[in-house]
Amino acid sequence: MTATTARDYRQIPGTYVFDGEHCQKGYALNMFCKSLDLESNRAAFRADSSGYLDSFRLSDDQRRAVLDRNWLAMLQLGGNIYYTFKLAILDGLTMQHVGAAMSANGMSVDDFRAMMSSGGRSITGNRSVEEWSHG
Known part of the structure; x- marks a missing residue:
């Protein structure tokens, strides 16, 4: 099955299955979120969110979703809920x-x-x- 093969689960509204295609699409976004495991990275992100994001290869849409805290857009753009939730925890x-x-x-x-x-x-x-x- 190729990454572009139709999948039944894509017909379920509001469902963003973290499959191989989604994983590739969201790799940089998820690595940014994973970086928030370290307090030094959380502090750097709090101090200069935009500058901190420069060290990740986010798409413009992913970057905007992070800065706007658009949780649904992050999932749509390849985010994994377990990784993006690290950003939510940072925000309390x-x-x-x-x-x-x-x-x-x-x-x-x-x-x-x-x-x-x-x-x-x-x-x-x-x-x-x-x-x-x-x-």
Whole structure:
């Protein structure tokens, strides 16, 4: 199977599977996020975010997503949730904050928690991108 072969999971709306193609696309973004494991790197990023990002080969869109803290765009641009969450932790955010921000309508953290506690999003209307495009 080549990187451009159609995959069934690409038909699930809002799903960004971290496959080989996504891994290649997001390599620099994920290496930036992984660098935040070290306190010295976190301090350097806090001191000069834009300058710190210069040492990574991010695309313009990836760079903008990081600086804007656009969590959904980071995933769409090849980010792995486990790596991008390192940036969220730097900002003092929880996974619920990030999940709420990535929701279709940008819901509040409390609404996101309530939705997840009650079983998550309804499958109705969310089975395929075709359902979204005709909804």
